[in-house]
Amino acid sequence: MSKQSYLDYIQNRYGIESEGMLTDFLSRRDGRLLLADRIDLSAMAERYGAPLEIAYCPLITTQVERMLGWAAGARAESGYEGEFLYAYATKANFAEEVVRTALAAGAHYETSATADVLIAHHLWRQGVLPDTRYLFCNGSKEASYVDAIVALREAGYARVVPILDDLAELDAYLARCTEPLLLGVRERHFADVVNPAHPGGERFGLTQDEIAEVARRLAGTPHQLVVYHAMVGSQLEDMDGWMARLERSAAAYCRLRQQVPTLRAFNFGGGMPTSAYALGFAFDYPAFLRRLMASLATVCAEHGVPQPDIIGEFGRYTVANHSVYLFEVGAVKAAQASQAEPWYLVNGSMMVSLPDTLIVEDQQFIVLPLERWDAEARGVRLGGRRTCDSDDMFPRPSQPPLMLPDAGAGLTVAVFGVGAYQQMISGRGGAHHCLNPEMRRIIIEQDDDALVVREVAPQNLGAIMSLLGYATEQLEPVARPMPAVRPEPVRANRRRQLAPRPRSLVARAGRASAPAA
Numbered sequence: 001m002s003k004q005s006y007l008d009y010i011q012n013r014y015g016i017e018s019e020g021m022l023t024d025f026l027s028r029r030d031g032r033l034l035l036a037d038r039i040d041l042s043a044m045a046e047r048y049g050a051p052l053e054i055a056y057c058p059l060i061t062t063q064v065e066r067m068l069g070w071a072a073g074a075r076a077e078s079g080y081e082g083e084f085l086y087a088y089a090t091k092a093n094f095a096e097e098v099v100r101t102a103l104a105a106g107a108h109y110e111t112s113a114t115a116d117v118l119i120a121h122h123l124w125r126q127g128v129l130p131d132t133r134y135l136f137c138n139g140s141k142e143a144s145y146v147d148a149i150v151a152l153r154e155a156g157y158a159r160v161v162p163i164l165d166d167l168a169e170l171d172a173y174l175a176r177c178t179e180p181l182l183l184g185v186r187e188r189h190f191a192d193v194v195n196p197a198h199p200g201g202e203r204f205g206l207t208q209d210e211i212a213e214v215a216r217r218l219a220g221t222p223h224q225l226v227v228y229h230a231m232v233g234s235q236l237e238d239m240d241g242w243m244a245r246l247e248r249s250a251a252a253y254c255r256l257r258q259q260v261p262t263l264r265a266f267n268f269g270g271g272m273p274t275s276a277y278a279l280g281f282a283f284d285y286p287a288f289l290r291r292l293m294a295s296l297a298t299v300c301a302e303h304g305v306p307q308p309d310i311i312g313e314f315g316r317y318t319v320a321n322h323s324v325y326l327f328e329v330g331a332v333k334a335a336q337a338s339q340a341e342p343w344y345l346v347n348g349s350m351m352v353s354l355p356d357t358l359i360v361e362d363q364q365f366i367v368l369p370l371e372r373w374d375a376e377a378r379g380v381r382l383g384g385r386r387t388c389d390s391d392d393m394f395p396r397p398s399q400p401p402l403m404l405p406d407a408g409a410g411l412t413v414a415v416f417g418v419g420a421y422q423q424m425i426s427g428r429g430g431a432h433h434c435l436n437p438e439m440r441r442i443i444i445e446q447d448d449d450a451l452v453v454r455e456v457a458p459q460n461l462g463a464i465m466s467l468l469g470y471a472t473e474q475l476e477p478v479a480r481p482m483p484a485v486r487p488e489p490v491r492a493n494r495r496r497q498l499a500p501r502p503r504s505l506v507a508r509a510g511r512a513s514a515p516a517a
Contacts (some may be wrong), residue, residue: 015463064105092315117148184227231269254303276320276417349384375405387434
């Protein structure tokens with residue numbers, strides 16, 4: 001069998017041309033990878049080095065606006081009478097620029113913890129979170145979470161909607177909130193559909209009997225039950241199975257609506273899959289929305305109730321594809337077993353930067369080289385050089401090897417789909433496993449017609465040691481000459497226009513925006 005180049009492998013495996021769009025957010029032009037068909041990743045590596053994180057916030061806007069556009073089209077085509085509300089599930093990425101961008105694109109807000117409500121309260125007072133947006137508060141609620149919700153409502157934010165997760169939570173609102181509240185109920189998974197391999201979601205929500213108790217106790221109070229929340233799962237690509245589960249939930253909504261006239265919204269939860277994790281990804285978003293609206297209209301007609309507003313919670317879908325990590329292969333180490341893949345040892349840590357490789361079974365990420373697509377393709381496994389841990393690897397042993405060019409040390413690889421959960425799970429600004437320092441971050445945002453960048457310096461040894469309680473005045477990081485192509489350091493959080501140096505980081509005019517889906 002003849003050997004194939006890496007480009008041949010990509011073309012044969014995924015049916016992708018040598019030039020053009022690889023996914024809806026990633027392209028290859030003139031032999032260079034572009035994020036959003038606009039940001040030249042090779043130029044970013046040349047300017048800033050690796051490891052490096054690049055966060056391109058306009059992709060968040062694109063994701064929100066695409067989904068709202070598809071929903072508007074589905075409503076127009078089907079004649080669906082309810083509204084469609086896009087809520088950003090902020091637990092996917094709490095970063096200020098991320099939340100601000102999603103809100104600016106038209107998203108509503110979904111919270112999961114006390115701090116999340118405090119952030120929302122702050123953004124509301126700043127004018128970033130408009131009064132017209134809903135704030136859906138999910139999850140089990142400790143006293144501090146309830147306190148934050150009540151404080152926000154009594155401060156004047158009328159569209160905060162706590163989603164009840166147990167009956168004790170309802171007791172707290174009835175006893176303490178002096179202002180009328182909008183409330184929701186989360187449906188607990190039906191016992192016969194709980195996945196024994198992933199039972200964690202079963203603990204959330206109320207049984208149907210408990211939901212009926214909520215409706216009974218709210219009757220005659222100034223508070224209103226307005227939202228029915230169903231949650232099937234995450235990254236759901238089986239549209240038929242997803243719709244079957246939602247139809248059952250829709251019927252439960254309708255039965256409740258017959259008893260509670262204030263009920264007006266059906267939240268189908270999260271689950272929307274994203275193209276961020278696989279080159280061969282395909283999901284018909286408009287078709288799903290058309291089927292969802294048609295199903296809800298049919299079930300509502302059967303029960304004689306109005307068609308509800310539809311709420312979707314979008315976490316991974318909103319932010320997964322807006323960030324990318326660049327790593328450099330610092331060394332190659334042959335495996336001892338015959339026919340086993342060599343180790344590409346990168347200047348970072350897989351388990352720190354990509355914790356989902358350990359937590360989520362069979363989690364995949366798109367990993368592509370920035371150069372050497374003409375070299376022979378071969379199977380490899382990535383290992384982190386900055387930890388001393390056998391689990392610091394990708395792909396996992398149960399998964400097939402990663403195909404990369406047989407290029408050896410010096411190869412730069414890009415890891416995509418890292419904008420959701422990875423830093424939220426690993427933590428930002430702390431001391432990480434084996435004291436792996438956080439990489440330099442480049443945050444790119446749209447400011448009218450210009451792109452602006454903020455550069456956040458990587459962690460240094462002194463800051464990490466200080467977090468651990470060590471005296472830092474005697475500790476000096478190892479000095480190393482800066483590459484000649486790297487510009488003078490820019491202070492963290494400084495904003496400046498993105499200038500083309502040494503090669504424009506932005507692709508030339510004519511490739512300035514990602515094509516519409």
